[in-house]
Amino acid sequence: MSKKRLFDDPCGIARALNAVGERWALLVVRELVFGPKRYSDLHRGLPQMSQNVLAQRLRELEADGLVRRRRLGPPAPAAVYELTERGQELEPVLRALAHWGSRAPLPEDGAAELSVDALLFALRATFDPALAGELSLRCQLDVAGDRFRITVAGGRLELDRGEHAEPDALLTVPEAATLRDLVFAGAALHDAVERADTEVAGDTARLAALLRCFPAAVRYPAPQDPGPPDPVSPGPVSPSPESPNAEHPDPAVSARSRRG
Amino acid sequence: MSKKRLFDDPCGIARALNAVGERWALLVVRELVFGPKRYSDLHRGLPQMSQNVLAQRLRELEADGLVRRRRLGPPAPAAVYELTERGQELEPVLRALAHWGSRAPLPEDGAAELSVDALLFALRATFDPALAGELSLRCQLDVAGDRFRITVAGGRLELDRGEHAEPDALLTVPEAATLRDLVFAGAALHDAVERADTEVAGDTARLAALLRCFPAAVRYPAPQDPGPPDPVSPGPVSPSPESPNAEHPDPAVSARSRRG
DNA sequence: CGGCATCCTTCAAGATACTG
């Protein structure tokens, strides 16, 4: 029961790091932001994390009141972990980290694949209202069997597990990498469909527009063609000031719920 | 030159943690958000961090392009560390962490004091526009010799190192703990002045109003009197979801007096 | 098979001392 190593610092940042600053802790939270998961699903989303560390992080997060362990069954004696209210309040932290990290270099020799939840959270964090414009769309998304619903309206994006009653468009991809290429590597929708690993239905024009709403400064290598010339310097220092403060989601756009 | 231990995960959160996820890294960034500092000043702000780790973190942050090492002189052969543009872009991350952590429990047996920069950043992160109302104020702040300028207007707070040309109010405290008690422990301004360790000038009414704009869910123990009963449960789960803090019905703050 | 606990190795963190 070795006591956790804590910062003896009353600063809020240090207190936050005392709860979620240990290695892997925030990635475990990331795997839980879209809903409860079982131990083995957590391990699937974080394959590089050794299981004893996963168990220990879960114990610590539970002791700190960020994660709740719930037993399902008895018919199916499975346990699931879910974020408490306090744990869900970490979403702005994850969002800020993901936004900043989306412009950080990819790890070299990166062989690991994005977990489904990581990819979908990246969409949440890197959605750009300016690129969306007046786009309004309800899209049903199926990634490797996991179903999500996307709603874009009024310059805002909502993304959760679940199903739309009447989606405007459907997108089905066999694995996370396919969607990753569509969104972050500039892969063309029709190419993916022609390779028969992707299915689309409904308003594919607006679906394609949706896929262009996520500007990743560090591009994934394009899957087949070199892609458009992207003048992003890989250097350590940000080359241009860009938009100095594109942070505050203060959309003066009034939400127009279309589609009756 | 041991290579840093990296997450092999293309997720933006993991990539961000590869840069600032190591122990102490974000606290070093915190110490630099208000401007450049020398090595010894960094060490003063983080006394519990051993020097070899500080040197290593600085090397890593510099290698990742978040921190720049700059030589001053030659008259004074001192080196300072400062955040690069990329490093300054971490402020939303720090802000989200500080906001979340301001509701986290204080470390038990906490003997350490807030660093000046940590305290001032806590003001940035926990300022509540709803509590500020229509307050408008330019305040000059002197904490243990460090000078900051605060500007509140239109429900927004600005806080930087520097001086106001024509401040509406002045506040001088000998150490960080004094300001901490005034803001987060509910200490009364006139009591601090009477103990002669604090000096105020100008519009003290609006200054007192400013000090009430920072709702900390986890209250510091009051410095001298037991203070108002604060029903904050130390339990692991947050007792009530939102804004349990009392709002002081003292809206006599809309004055617009001007000090010559 | 899912859900961990245990054992062992490796490497980062922590404390102290020391140098240009």
Next chain:
DNA sequence: CAGTATCTTGAAGGATGCCG
């Protein structure tokens, strides 16, 4: 003042075992 060198402690990583 601004770090580096050295040593010790302890967490992370990997494998395996156990139990319902």
